[in-house]
Amino acid sequence: MSSNNLPRLEVCLSPALLHLFDTKDAVVVIIDVFRATSTIAAALDNGATSIIPVASVQECIELGQQIENSITAGERNGQIAEGLEHGNSPSEYPKEFISGKTLVLTTTNGTRLLHMVEDAAEIVTGSFLNLSAVSDYLAGCNKNVLLACASWKDRFNLEDTLFAGAVVSNVADKFDINCDSTIAAQQLFQSIDIEHPIEFLRNGSHYKRLSVYGLESDMEYCTMIDKHNVLPILRDGKLVANSH
């Protein structure tokens, strides 16, 4: 806690900078807007029992074989990875398909970061699809918070940072902010058309990269604010919808 008795709010722009932050007893929000944490919000909101984030395709396949009523999913280079059943698109998981099932998910950047934070008090995941759920939870948590951007291969990432800025804009008055990346993310978000973040994000390298695979509508989906307003929270290695 800082001298003004408010907890800290910080933004980590890349997993390569994570060592600079103290995550002990903090709430860490994992952010991978394109598309892991968007898919997680959609699947949980549509009734998935839980989502198990794993680092490798092999681990994904093995867990899928062990767990009854599970779906394996994950992409590499924008394609469903060999040996898995589904991709990393939030629109692949409508209620009639995912309800009551366990989703075993591996992604390139998001799940990796999730496994890097071990001493946190709580780990939740955030995306535009569940912006309010994340913001409301943080505003009431009374703990230090780190917004952790998954980024792209450790590179600073426009959409993850923009979402971090959206959260900061919502909860700034509940926290002590003495972190330049937090200030910059907030300024960035407030400088764009906040009703339509996709307009700004079309400039980004990730948008261009995924467009090559025809994923434009997928990315538009990922920037719909509060479409799947659930709070995924990590419990025993599984992301479940927070019941509070």
Next chain:
Amino acid sequence: MSSNNLPRLEVCLSPALLHLFDTKDAVVVIIDVFRATSTIAAALDNGATSIIPVASVQECIELGQQIENSITAGERNGQIAEGLEHGNSPSEYPKEFISGKTLVLTTTNGTRLLHMVEDAAEIVTGSFLNLSAVSDYLAGCNKNVLLACASWKDRFNLEDTLFAGAVVSNVADKFDINCDSTIAAQQLFQSIDIEHPIEFLRNGSHYKRLSVYGLESDMEYCTMIDKHNVLPILRDGKLVANSH
């Protein structure tokens, strides 16, 4: 070079991310607005023969003893370091004092980064004090460019990123930009009162940290655009004013 035949323009937000960028044969701009690269611009513009950036206080003292007509300078924690003669403030180096002398300078973040980039085609230093000189040089260089923020102990830094954004705004049409930190820095700069960057920078952690030492006027000085419009370029380990 990219497919559109324009060279790349990228921004590295922290020395901890430098390994993600290819600096070979590129022009690298070292940015440490508060205050190393501001002091370098001021001293060179005021007639210093050259500036020798060194990593340690000890090296600074030894070189000062070897080089005739030299000044040793550097701070640690906002104070002149023990054994050195002067600090890291651009206003300490007026013409009548520094003209014709060699400045041996050690700083916490800026000089360290300068020594991390060894394969670059050219290394120059940038600050608001020489924004146009840097921009004009880059616009005409026809090489890949990396704007490298010194940051604060590897943490993302508001003033260095803002200056990078000012440069991007000036030269964007001469480059291929497919780097999210470049886009974000430009957006950040264009979202503030660009005539008075200090107004926005007062929110930053570095401003607050240096204010404790009474350095507010120093930081205002560092944000005066083009007051010392010289281009410091590295030649044989020394920063000299570019003659072209």
